[in-house]
Amino acid sequence: MVDLNSEILEDTYAVTPRTVPIRYRERVRYDRDAVHGVLDAGLVANVAFVLDGAPSALPAVYARLGETLYLHGSRAGRFARLGAEQADVCVTVTHLDGLVFARAWLIHSVAYRSVVVHGKIRLVTDDEERMTGLAAILEHVATGRSAQARPPTRQEFASVAVVAVDLEEVSCKIRREEQSKFEPADLQGGCWAGFVPLRQVALEARSAPDLPAEVTMPPIVDGYRGPFPVTDEAMSTVPAPPARPAN
Numbered sequence: 510m511v512d513l514n515s516e517i518l519e520d521t522y523a524v525t526p527r528t529v530p531i532r533y534r535e536r537v538r539y540d541r542d543a544v545h546g547v548l549d550a551g552l553v554a555n556v557a558f559v560l561d562g563a564p565s566a567l568p569a570v571y572a573r574l575g576e577t578l579y580l581h582g583s584r585a586g587r588f589a590r591l592g593a594e595q596a597d598v599c600v601t602v603t604h605l606d607g608l609v610f611a612r613a614w615l616i617h618s619v620a621y622r623s624v625v626v627h628g629k630i631r632l633v634t635d636d637e638e639r640m641t642g643l644a645a646i647l648e649h650v651a652t653g654r655s656a657q658a659r660p661p662t663r664q665e666f667a668s669v670a671v672v673a674v675d676l677e678e679v680s681c682k683i684r685r686e687e688q689s690k691f692e693p694a695d696l697q698g699g700c701w702a703g704f705v706p707l708r709q710v711a712l713e714a715r716s717a718p719d720l721p722a723e724v725t726m727p728p729i730v731d732g733y734r735g736p737f738p739v740t741d742e743a744m745s746t747v748p749a750p751p752a753r754p755a756n
């Protein structure tokens with residue numbers, strides 16, 4: 510089981526040569542609160558890697574538990590292979606918060622929050638940690654979901670790969686400005702300038718067509734407002750992994 514309180518951590522991630530951007534350094538932050546905030550507010554991470562000499566990036570759901578990101582995939586999939594090889598990856602999570610309309614083509618911009626994680630991906634082999642990772646991914650999507658839904662059977666558990674990336678080399682970049690710098694002459698051109706805020710919203714949930722009449726929609730889904738930070742409370746009730754067959 511992962512102990513979230515096992516280490517006393519600095520408030521910021523160590524800055525390394527590859528976490529310092531060439532441009533707009535003042536927008537980059539290394540404090541854990543900012544990084545955690547961006548990660549906990551996202552549902553999809555993009556995992557970039559080089560496999561067999563070719564660069565790829567794959568989107569995946571994930572969860573942050575303490576200082577670790579958990580992802581899962583098929584045992585036959587690329588995350589499992591990358592994890593087994595302890596491959597170098599770069600994981601990004603991005604929120605697009607708005608579109609900045611300027612008066613000139615190249616002054617248009619966006620408001621955003623993003624995190625970049627550099628590190629090695631590892632295949633989780635400890636069954637308790639695998640259960641914890643799987644539960645955390647569900648809990649990140651909807652608090653309490655891992656207790657509502659059936660845990661994996663032995664066969665299901667055997668077919669899934671859980672991989673992890675530790676948060677060690679991490680940066681966060683936030684751009685909130687609603688306006689870009691512009692040439693004063695452009696003010697007179699009659700072109701609209703301004704800001705279009707964007708946010709991710711859930712529409713009304715739809716019950717499965719085969720849902721028995723007596724099963725009601727849980728509050729966490731009705732008016733869904735996730736994703737959510739994974740709570741210690743939810744992690745304290747993760748069931749034991751399904752038993753391995755006796756040899």
Ligand SMILES: Cc1cc2nc3c(=O)[nH]c(=O)nc-3n(C[C@H](O)[C@H](O)[C@H](O)COP(=O)(O)OP(=O)(O)OC[C@H]3O[C@@H](n4cnc5c(N)ncnc54)[C@H](O)[C@@H]3O)c2cc1C
Nearest residue numbers: 527528529530531532603605619621623624625680681682
């Ligand atoms: C939604 C969105 C749209 C963007 N659109 C553009 C665009 O159209 N053109 C453009 O040039 N840039 C865009 N950016 C910014 C882009 O992500 C880079 O920050 C920017 O290109 C500067 O790169 P650099 O060469 O200075 O960084 P590099 O020197 O390549 O980066 C070095 C390190 O700095 C950190 N870093 C750099 N960028 C980020 C980031 N965004 N978030 C967290 N850490 C970071 C990472 O640790 C990275 O390894 C966009 C960002 C977001 C989130």
